[in-house]
Amino acid sequence: MKPDLLLLEPMLPEIERRLEAAYTLHRDATLPGDVAARIRAIATGGGTGVPPALMAGLPALEIIAINGIGTDAVDLAEARRRHIRVTTTPGILTNDVADMALGLLLDLMRGITAGDRYVRAGAWGHTPAPPLGHTVSGRKLGLVGMGHIGRAIATRATAFGMTVSYTALHDHNLPGYGFVPDVVALARQSEILVVAASGGAGSRHLVNAAVLAALGPNGFLVNIARGSVVDEDALVTALAQGTLAGAGLDVFAHEPDVPQALRDSPRTVLQSHRASATIETRLAMGNLVVDNLAAHFAGRPLPTPVV
Numbered sequence: 673m674k675p676d677l678l679l680l681e682p683m684l685p686e687i688e689r690r691l692e693a694a695y696t697l698h699r700d701a702t703l704p705g706d707v708a709a710r711i712r713a714i715a716t717g718g719g720t721g722v723p724p725a726l727m728a729g730l731p732a733l734e735i736i737a738i739n740g741i742g743t744d745a746v747d748l749a750e751a752r753r754r755h756i757r758v759t760t761t762p763g764i765l766t767n768d769v770a771d772m773a774l775g776l777l778l779d780l781m782r783g784i785t786a787g788d789r790y791v792r793a794g795a796w797g798h799t800p801a802p803p804l805g806h807t808v809s810g811r812k813l814g815l816v817g818m819g820h821i822g823r824a825i826a827t828r829a830t831a832f833g834m835t836v837s838y839t840a841l842h843d844h845n846l847p848g849y850g851f852v853p854d855v856v857a858l859a860r861q862s863e864i865l866v867v868a869a870s871g872g873a874g875s876r877h878l879v880n881a882a883v884l885a886a887l888g889p890n891g892f893l894v895n896i897a898r899g900s901v902v903d904e905d906a907l908v909t910a911l912a913q914g915t916l917a918g919a920g921l922d923v924f925a926h927e928p929d930v931p932q933a934l935r936d937s938p939r940t941v942l943q944s945h946r947a948s949a950t951i952e953t954r955l956a957m958g959n960l961v962v963d964n965l966a967a968h969f970a971g972r973p974l975p976t977p978v979v
Contacts, residue, residue, distance in 0.1 A: 673696075674694065674695050674696045675694075675695050675696070675712045675713060675969055676695065676696045676698065676707070676710040676711045676712055676713070677691060677695035677696065677697055677698065677711070677712070677713040677714070677715060677965070678698045678699075678701065678703070678711050678713070678714045678715070678730075679691065679697055679698065679699050679714075679715050679716075680701060680714060680715065680716040680717070680720050680722070681715075681716055681717035681720050681739065683715070683739060683954075683958045683961070684951075684954055684955055684958050686955065686958070687955070687958030687959065687961070687962060690958075690959075690962050691715065691962065691965075694962075694965070694966065695713065695965075696710075698711065701726055703729075708729050708730055708731075709730075709731060709732060710732060711730045711732060711733060712732050712733060712734045712735070713733070713734060713735045713736075713737065713965055713968070713969075714730075714733065714735070714736045714737070715737045715739065715961055715965070716736065716737070716738055716739065716746075717738065717739050717740050718738055718739070718740030718741060718742030718743070718744075718745065718760070719740070719742065719745060719927055719945060720745060721738070721742075721743075721744070721745020721746040722736055722745070722746050722747075724747055724750070727746075727747065727750060727751075727756075733754070733756055734756060734757065734968065735756065735757040735758070735759070735964070735965065735968045736751065736756060736757070736758045736759070737759050737961045737964045737965050738758065738759060738760045738761070738961075738978075739761060739957050739958060739961050740760065740761060740765070740948070740957070741760050741761065741762050741765065741870070742760075742870075742898065743758065743760060743978055744898065744900070746758060748978070748979055751979045752979055756979070757968055757974060757977060757979060758977070758978045758979040759961075759964040759974055759975070759976050759977055759978060760976055760978055761956075761957040761960045761961060761976065762820070762976055763820060764948075764953055764956045764957050764960065765947070765948035765953050765957065766820045766821050766824050767824055767953075768947060768948050768949075768950050768952075768953045769821050769824075769896055769947040769948055770821055770824035770825045770827075770828055771828070772896055772922055772943070772946070772947035773821075773825045773828075773866055773868070773894055773896045773947070774825070774828045774829070774832075776894050776896070776920030776921075776922065776941055776943070777808065777864060777866070777892070777894050777920060778808060779920065779941045780892055780894070780918050780919070780920040780941045781805055781806040781807075781808050781892060781918075782805040782806070782808065783802050783803070783805045785941060786802045786938075787802055790802050806917075808832055809832045809833045809834070810832070810833045810834065810835075811832075811834050811835075811863045811864055812834065812835045812837070812861065812862050812863045812864070813826075813829045813834045813835065813836050813837075813862060813863070813864045813865075813866060814836075814837050814838065814839070814852070814858040814859060814861070814862030814864070814865045814866070815836065815837070815838035815839070815865075815866050815868055816838075816839055816855060816858070816865065816866070816867045816868060816869050816878065816879060816897075816901070817838070817839075817840060817867065817868035817869035817870065817897060818838040818839075818840040818844055818846070818849070818868070819840075819868065819870060821868045821896070821897075822838060822840075822866075822868035823846070825866055825868055826838070826846075826849055830848070834864075835850075836848070836849045836850075837849065837850040837851070837852050837858060837861065837862065838850070838851060838852065838858070839851070839852050839853060839854065839855050839858045855878060855879065855883055856882055856883055856886045857886075859879075859883045859884070859886035859887040859891070860886040860887075860888075862887065862891065863890065863891055863892070864891070864892045864893075864894065865879070865883070865887050865891065865892070865893050865894070866893075866894045866895075866896070867879055867893070867894065867895040867896070867897045867898075867901050867902060868896065868897050869897050869898070869901050870897065870898070875898070875900070875901050876900050876901070877900070877901070877902070877903040877906075878901050878902075879893070879895075879901055879902040879903065879907075880903040880906055881903060881906035881909070881910070884903075884906055884907065884910045884915070884916050885910075885915065887916060888915070888916070889914060889915050889916065889917060890917050891916060891917055892916075892917050892918050892919070892920070893907070893916060893918070893919040893920070894919070894920040894921075895919070895920070895921050895922065895923055896922045896923065896947045897923060898923055899921075899923040899924040899925040899926070899927060900925060902925075904924065904925040904931065904934075907919060907934075908931055908933045908934060911933070911934070911937050911939045911940065912933060912937070916939070917939065918939040918940065918941070919934075919939065919940050919941075920940070920941040920942075921934070921940065921941070921942055921943070922942075922943040922944075922945055922946060922947045923945055924945075927945055928944065930942065960975060960976060963975050964976060964977075
């Protein structure tokens with residue numbers, strides 16, 4: 673008999689076909705009691721995770737396979753207590769997320785999508801052009817977080833002639849990149865601040881009003897990490913008051929709800945948590961989800977375990 677698996681986030685059709693071949697697949701989390709008692713595995717996304725009440729209602733749950741790298745939406749302590757394995761898909765999305773960071777930065781400073789809207793509206797030659805942009809090359813860029821994604825962003829920024837500094841839990845002794853132990857001090861010396869921290873309780877509102885004030889009215893913020901890392905209320909205030917030049921955001925505090933002030937602001941460029949949203953990356957991530965599940969039910973070591 674095939675193990676019962678609950679799919680909480682849709683995946684590519686190719687991946688779902690592999691799951692359907694190997695498991696009895698359930699897509700609705702409102703499970704009858706007899707079905708809930710049979711669920712042995714969950715496939716989910718980093719943003720969705722597994723709600724605590726759902727986890728508590730699945731007594732046979734053995735493994736949670738996350739299609740992403742975020743684990744803050746899964747109670748890892750409870751997973752450890754119940755000996756539930758948890759896996760993620762690390763490494764695969766690094767380049768795409770770093771590309772998105774640079775894409776948001778270029779759009780934010782050069783007004784690419786604003787110019788696109790201007791042309792599409794037939795305004796060119798009839799109404800004043802959008803405001804002049806800002807030079808990207810040669811800027812001082814600060815990175816909040818210097819894991820795999822942070823380093824990939826740093827490599828790309830260096831190709832633009834930027835000076836790169838970073839803050840992290842400790843100095844990684846990386847040649848060419850300056851370590852700044854305090855995020856406020858990093859913001860003060862940066863023209864662009866890119867949030868690449870992985871999230872979690874320790875990083876909540878790490879970028880707060882004081883950090884945004886240090887970045888200043890000519891500074892730009894890009895967040896491709898977790899919405900929780902940035903104090904969203906402080907960001908809304910800074911943009912509205914002009915004490916921050918602009919923000920490029922792929923992640924938000926309460927997704928999919930994005931504050932109206934951010935949606936209305938001419939100082940923002942917004943994406944719907946799509947930094948890893950390429951066919952190539954999502955296929956590779958999905959295959960790793962399948963591989964982790966297969967390894968668990970075959971009694972083999974998990975390729976990418978967290979718990």
